[in-house]
Structure formats: C-alpha cells, structure tokens
C-alpha cells in the first residue's frame with residue numbers, strides 16, 4: 001500500500017435521534033427556551049416553570065431519562081425538587097443548574113447522591129448538550145447494568161452518535177483503567193478504515209460498532225475488570241464472556257445488526273486461535289479485524305492495574321511481531337503507515 005493513500009481523519013455525518021425526552025425546570029422562561037433550543041436537534045425537551053409543574057409532568061408524562069432543574073425558584077427550590085424527583089422517578093438522572101453562590105449546596109447534593117451533576121450558570125449550548133448526552137448515556141448504562149435490558153435496548157435504537165459516544169464512555173468508566181478506551185479504539189479504527197479507502201457507509205457502520213465493541217463489559221464484575229495481577233483461568237473465562245454479553249445486548253436491535261460482527265469477533269485472531277468462535281482469516285469480518293488491531297494497540301499503550309503502558313515504539317514492535325498470527329498482515333501494514341505518518345495519537 002502506497003503512503004499517499006493514507007488520508008486525513010474522516011468527517012462523518014452525525015445522525016439524529018429525536019425521541020429522547022428530557023424535562024427542564026426553571027422559573028425563567030427565557031432561560032428555559034434557550035436551553036431547549038441548544039439541544040433541540042437531539043432531544044425533545046418538555047418545559048416546566050416550577051417544581052409543582054415539573055412534578056405533575058413527571059407523574060403524567062414520565063419517566064424522563066434526564067431531569068434538569070434550576071436551583072433558585074420561588075416555592076420549592078431545585079434541591080428539594082430534585083430530591084422529590086428521586087422518589088417519584090428514581091432512575092431519572094438529575095442535574096442542577098446553579099449560580100456561583102450556591103456551589104456549596106450543589107457539591108453537597110452531588111456527594112449525597114441527590115444529583116448526578118451540577119452546571120454553573122450561564123451554561124453554553126455546547127456544555128449543556130454534552131451534559132445531556134452524558135446523562136442519557138448514564139441512564140442507559142445504569143439500566144443495562146440493572147438488567148433492564150429490554151427497555152434500554154428499545155432506547156438504544158434512538159441514540160445518535162453523540163450519545164452513543166457518551167454511552168461508550170459510561171461503559172469504560174466502569175473501571176478507571178479503561179477510561180476513554182472505546183473512543184480511542186473507534187478513532188484509530190476509523191483512521192485505518194479511512195486510509196484503506198472504505199466507503200462512507202462502512203465507516204459509519206464501523207463508528208457505531210467500534211464505540212460499542214466492549215458494551216458486554218457492563219456485565220463483567222468490577223473485581224475482574226480492576227484486578228491487580230493476571231486473571232486466573234476462571235476469571236479469564238468470565239472476562240471473555242463480555243463478547244457474548246455484548247452480542248446478546250445488541251442482537252435484538254435492527255440498526256445494530258450489521259455492526260454485530262464487530263462486537264462478536266473483535267477478539268478473534270487471524271490464525272484462528274482467538275475467541276469465542278476461533279474464526280480465521282477473512283472469515284473474520286474486515287471491520288472486526290481492524291478493531292482488533294486498534295483495540296490491542298490501545299491496551300498496550302495504556303496503563304493497567306498491573307503494569308504501566310508500553311512506550312509507543314515498543315507497542316508498535318509487538319504489533320508487528322503479531323502480524324499474521326493475531327492480526328491481519330494487510331491491516332498491520334496500514335497501521336504501520338499511519339504510525340509512520342504520526343497519526344496514531
């Protein structure tokens with residue numbers, strides 16, 4: 001492969017999921033309208049001008065994945081309101097809008113588990129959108145973890161790439177050691193796919209599949225994810241289950257059907273000695289072979305509980321040594337070209 005074929009990072013169309021509803025409560029109509037406008041492309045925001053109206057909406061139209069409330073409101077204030085929301089709708093992720101002067105109350109509310117996050121006013125549209133994505137992701141991650149799979153799965157279909165990214169972050173955040181892993185793997189896999197000249201449709205599909213390639217880790221016990229030291233054979237068996245759990249989560253969702261092989265096959269080896277099915281060569285789907293390279297490289301250069309991340313040069317050498325056994329040589333060739341073009345960061 002000629003180096004001139006290695007392109008810059010892809011820009012991908014971000015789809016919109018317009019069915020995720022959130023409840024916004026503030027006594028200032030202009031603030032409410034501004035917040036609603038800043039997220040309307042991705043979320044349907046129901047508005048309430050005070051705590052009473054908010055609770056009535058919650059009882060009548062809930063559950064809402066996310067409830068956002070201003071702190072200072074006449075009558076019941078934001079802290080009291082969100083405490084009440086917790087009782088009425090325990091799964092809703094609660095966010096408080098606050099001024100500098102109420103920081104102390106907000107910090108206490110976070111520490112006591114009353115709210116998931118607070119935002120200091122004025123909030124930029126970008127920060128508000130990013131927060132809502134994280135909250136919706138948190139909501140789905142919690143439901144997946146609790147085993148409320150059916151409900152969460154229906155919702156997954158509605159999510160756009162922004163929220164899927166946030167969901168990937170929530171999954172990775174289960175262990176401090178894997179923070180940001182899925183996103184980095186996705187970026188690297190997309191760079192390789194782009195450099196190989198894959199069509200936009202395939203790249204978009206790979207974007208979704210790579211973000212959720214480890215979604216099954218939602219079912220892996222934290223004690224195993226965080227273990228300091230090597231896993232014993234039984235722990236290894238449980239860890240490996242994440243592939244099957246991931247497939248089980250995504251299988252019923254039509255829009256993930258084509259992305260399933262990436263979840264199912266990202267631990268298969270090119271020589272057939274991987275898991276879970278022992279597939280070899282081109283029987284492993286191309287995007288899964290690409291993700292396998294990105295996944296392993298990111299794991300090598302990242303710190304783990306039992307070792308520091310390897311320096312880039314050493315990690316690249318290990319990747320090269322495993323070309324043809326663990327990895328598809330053609331993909332390693334692309335990967336090395338990207339490394340030489342300093343595009344791996």
Ligand SMILES: [Fe+2]
Nearest residue numbers: 213214266267
């Ligand atoms: Fe994995």
